[in-house]
Amino acid sequence: MKQFFKFMFASMIGMLLSFFIFFILFFVIVGALISSASGDSTKIAKVKDNSVLQIKLENTIQDRTSDNPFENFNFETFEAEENIGLDHILKNIEKAKNDNRIKGIYLDLTSLDAGMATVEEIRNALADFKKSKKWIISYAEVYTQKTYYLASISDKVFLNPAGIVELRGLATQLMFFKNMLEKLEIDVQIIRHGKFKSAVEPFMLDKMSDSNREQMQKLLNTVWENWLNQVATSRNFKIDEINMLADSLKIQDANDSKKYNFVDEVIYKDQLLAELRKRLAISENDEINFIGLGKYTHAKLPDSEKKLTSENKIAIIYASGNIVSGKSTKDDMGSETISEAIRLARLDKNVKAIVLRVNSPGGSALASDIMWREVVLAKAAKPVVVSMGDVAASGGYYISCAADKIVADETTITGSIGVFGVIPNMQGFFNNKLGITFDDVKTNTHGDIMTVFRPLTAEEKDIIQIGVEKIYDDFITKVAEGRKMTKEQVDSIGQGRVWAGNDAKEIGLVDEIGGLNKAIDIAKGLAKLTAYEIEEYPIRPDAFEELMKELSGDVEARMIKNKLGENYKYYQKMQTMSNQTGIMARMPFDLEIH
Structure with missing residues (x-):
């Protein structure tokens, strides 16, 4: 027995020593990485x-x-x-x-x-x-x-x-899940406003609706025309000649x-x-x-x-990713993080103007409204200019509409002024596919509203529809105020329709065509600055905190991405679709142009 305890305690001590050495080596490596990164940034x-x-x-x-x-x-x-x-x-x-x-x-x-x-x-x-x-x-x-x-x-x-x-021209494909959901007996209950709000079409249809096809064709045509014009000018082509070569695959x-x-x-x-x-x-x-x-x-x-430095600053606030409540992550724009960044820039007396760089397809309507409020407060204190990246649609446009000026690239995808709600009913899937049933107890009639284990009643659908209509009306009211248009004008170009940057300028959703540098120049002019420094927001988190994130979810995501390669985009699409619950202000599709 003494020998047993002797070997047991020896093994325990050995394991503890191994763990101790491992952690020492781990923190040495981490420290070296942080030191290296810090050194590289200052060298x-x-x-x-x-x-x-x-x-x-x-x-x-x-x-x-x-x-x-x-x-x-x-x-x-x-x-x-x-x-x-x-x-x-x-x-x-x-x-x-x-x-x-x-x-x-x-x-x-x-x-x-x-x-x-x-x-x-x-x-x-x-x-x-x-x-x-x-x-x-x-x-x-x-x-x-x-x-x-x-x-x-x-x-x-x-x-x-x-x-x-x-050289073949542009094309895009959209995925539709209607037939799959029917086979699984999952009923996705859709409540929306806007005939172009086609974010929900993948759950309802097996192909594009006429209105969705119309906006997709218009969008692709605008992007392709920009491609043709730029290439033809640089290479001394005739546009008809390029189209002929593309059509014939010569x-x-x-x-x-x-x-x-x-x-x-x-x-x-x-x-x-x-x-x-x-x-x-x-x-x-x-x-x-x-x-x-x-x-x-x-x-x-x-x-x-030799260049003189200045106490005057222009703040660039990067607002990228799907819009969610709470704090930002690598792929999501959190209302708490972005609101805090706008607030800090507003309260900093040295910041004379703000450039809000938006690159988002939208997301939570509530989170969008929270950030919109901070933009309004900032605009009352100093000039605010929005610079739109690849996409600034739906919720992305919601947070942009109150700015003094909106700048978009010719091929920026924007607009998508519309609202929808998605509530899945999985009762058939659980009952008939898995043999699982549910029973409940509640104190009030609608205590279990929005549950996925039963369908909505007609009354509940009407209640949610009223909520969607209110949010849409609030959305177009804020766009009308920000863009100095009537609600009727906004509604006529809204309804969930997306626009390329060039077209958005023609209908009044955008002020100028240009990129981030153009937006900075406009902000400089509005603030009447001659010299300035750039201050970037949100403030970066601590490097060690970032490491902990990398060792958890980000590493998992990266491994999946490495395994799936180009097919990772479809995994992301499924993840986004599965997370769409409640009332959303989001672009109707993820557009990829090759």
């Missing part, structure tokens, strides 16, 4: 003379670059993945324009994961860069329509001999791409490097001084120390 990068800014956009482009050392850290491979946001991409291109050490830009367009409006902002920044008389060249193995849209601004477009320029390989003038040369990578050396006037044995976006972010212009 000034050296830029050699005669350098080339290499722009690779392989990861998803978000509006705001994360300074969290763990967000882009892959815990499966224990490697950091560089991920630059749109804010730093635009700053770097502008910096390179005025940096005499940078002779040109090399667009390495292997892939591009971004919305059309984001790509448009990057393209506009590159067009501005060309005013410096510096060159831009692009190279890819395959140009998708999205990467080619960006590449077409280049002085020279090069393609791998085994590659192709994809471009089948790299030679066709050159034949029809979509690329300038068909070359291999070594030939591209020779072209770069020629432009830099260096010999074939000399090394090319490439500098990537990540490193260039930490570079300074030689005369930057």
